[in-house]
Amino acid sequence: MVDIIASTASWIETFRLYLIGLTTLILRFAWSQKLKPRKDIDYECETNEKPKFIQSKMFLGIETTCAIMMLAFPYYSGIFYPNTEKQRIAVDKSDIKTTAFTIHGMTCASCNEHVNHEVNTLNGIVNSKASYEKRKCHY
Secondary structure (H helix, E strand, O other): OHHHHHHHOHHHHHHHHHHHHHHHHHHHHHHHHHHOOOOOOOHHHOOOOOOOHHHOHHHHHHHHHHHHHHHOHHHHHHHHOOOOOOOOOOOOHHHOOOOEEEOOOOOOHHHHHHHHHHHHOOOOOOOOEEEOOOOEEEO
16 A cells, blocks of 8 residues: 555656755745844833744754655665565576566665565565666566
8 A cells, every 4th residue: 555655656756856955945944034033023012922832943843854854765765674685595506597677667765675675575586686777677
């Protein structure tokens, strides 16, 4: 189910750099507005009310941290896949065959990890190496 949801949003990958730039600009604007001293405040009517949590620096910090973690997800997504090391047995090198498949839809480093994990769970596979840049998987 998660694979289906993830694959339906894969078209967004083509706009990833633009979305990263937009996110950075929005966060920079939000922080500059939050940290900028206010000059238009009438100090005679100033109250000691605390701002709502959604308007606080703490909330903005949490949102910034979540955005950074989501932007960097393709680079650390491999930690979510278990180790697929199989028990190695002695095999004559002449018995090993290499096959390459073209895979459409791989758009990031996270896709590499997912394909490698799934292929390495199959019986008879010694090793696999997927590359989203080349859109191929060698095993």
